[in-house]
Amino acid sequence: MRCPFCGHAESQVKDSRPSEDGAAIRRRRMCPECGGRFTTFERVQLRELIIVKRSGRRSPFDRDKLVRSVGLATQKRPVEPERVERMINGIVRQLESMGETELPSSTVGEMVMKALKSLDDVAYVRYASVYRDFKETSDFAKFLTEEGLSDGGEEEP
Numbered sequence: 001m002r003c004p005f006c007g008h009a010e011s012q013v014k015d016s017r018p019s020e021d022g023a024a025i026r027r028r029r030m031c032p033e034c035g036g037r038f039t040t041f042e043r044v045q046l047r048e049l050i051i052v053k054r055s056g057r058r059s060p061f062d063r064d065k066l067v068r069s070v071g072l073a074t075q076k077r078p079v080e081p082e083r084v085e086r087m088i089n090g091i092v093r094q095l096e097s098m099g100e101t102e103l104p105s106s107t108v109g110e111m112v113m114k115a116l117k118s119l120d121d122v123a124y125v126r127y128a129s130v131y132r133d134f135k136e137t138s139d140f141a142k143f144l145t146e147e148g149l150s151d152g153g154e155e156e157p
Helices: 065-075 081-096 107-120 119-133 137-146
Strands: 012-018 024-030 037-043 051-052 059-062 102-104
Touching: 051 107, 065 081, 065 107, 065 119, 081 107, 102 107, 107 119, 119 137
Parallel strands: 051 102
Antiparallel strands: 012 024, 024 037, 051 059
């Protein structure tokens, strides 16, 4: 494993253990060149997935991109990082077990929406606003009403 600090081609594994959810191996590493310490995670990858974008462009599935987008949706929300990690692992396992090597981006988006809805309503709406490309406040109101998350906008006296 290449050192992220100095670029040295090799590093030494100092400690290995399963991650908290058991879906990965956590390895503590040290660079013999600069002495830098860093952590890597080793995960099982059942197959190489290609995501087909709305434009028709194809790109390899990027778990880190999924982590970032869910992270933005859950930012400053009372959601435990372990629950988010379990949710992401579950989505990745579902995608890999679908038997397809090419999947439309909408499949990933809908899986994330479904998972976030059960995790946190605010994170769900945040993700939906980007995924569904809301342009104005009426788009939010319509979405909230359709999803049963709105009380109709009327305040009680």
